[in-house]
Amino acid sequence: MKESTKMLLHYITGFLILVTGAIHLLTNNLESFRWMKAILFYPVSLGVFLAAVLYHAMNGLRVILIELFPGSRSGRIITLTLMLVGVIFFISGFYFLLILFGG
């Protein structure tokens, strides 16, 4: 993946965190938004929130680490390691969401 694509996704996921985070807060704190919890939209938005947070956090960490440890080999190791960590977190988080909303 090109660096420009990775960074564009970073900005998009930043925006998605803002939107889905707001949905999560509103649904759980305001009575007038509570109806959203009953429909599929809410668990889907939580799934999107999980994926966006993980991508944004892992890519942010990648950027910090490749600046601290410059080099093509270290860059590859950092990217692959963080990708693996992100996938593991996503699978466990998604499993938790399935248990919570799947019945």
Place this chain on the structure above:
Amino acid sequence: MMKNEVRKIKFKVFRFNPAVDSSPTWKIYEIEADRSLTVLDALLKIKEEQDPSLSVRYSCRQAICGSCGMMINGKQRLACFTRVLELNSNTVVVEPLNNYPIIRDLVTDFSDLFKKEKAIKPYIIRDDVEEMLNPTGMYLQKPEELLEYIQFADCIECGLCSSACPTYSTDSLFLTPMILNKAYRFSVDSRDAGLAFRLPALDSEHGCWRCHFAAACSSVCPKGIDPAKSIQLLKRLITSSTIFKRTRKKELQMVSRPHATESTIIF
């Protein structure tokens, strides 16, 4: 009429010869400065009158060659462009530029920058190779097309921006503001069609995306170029061309070269 004030100023100068010294030292010199004396003049006066072993790089003395960049009172400045009394300090601390290896005393090594500059192909690249090899005319450029890059073309390659860059201080592979500004200057030129050839360097892990817009480069640029702006514009240019596949329409009108009649062409 302004009074020609003369003040005694202490110069605290960084001294280090990597071939001989194990660690850097500071030497203090005292000179009389009037309002016309620049830091470069002062250093040359020290070299002539007090310490001939002091090493300084300079050439034009008028902020055009970009050779005499150094840290003056903690900030990246051109020594020939900085008047001693304007610093409003009785002690002037002079050090080599940050982020570069030291050759000797105040002279730093820019070879890493010049190596990176080659990677971004800092020249006009065109599709019509035949015309490039055997030119028959000149490309016309509209004033608005010139305005798109003229500000960024004023770079004198003094390296002050790259020395101030916080990313370059940790990431030695980062292309640095000086090089990225040059890449934008050529990529946005209406005569150029070479962005695709520059992308492997620019759109890489250590390319333009590592700029976090601290804008330290713009604050020290002696030519007011604003490299931080050119890097943000470069990001936009790369995003629109690689992700959204939007290429700028570059239609060029050509006029024949003045005086280029057949009789004047020498084969």
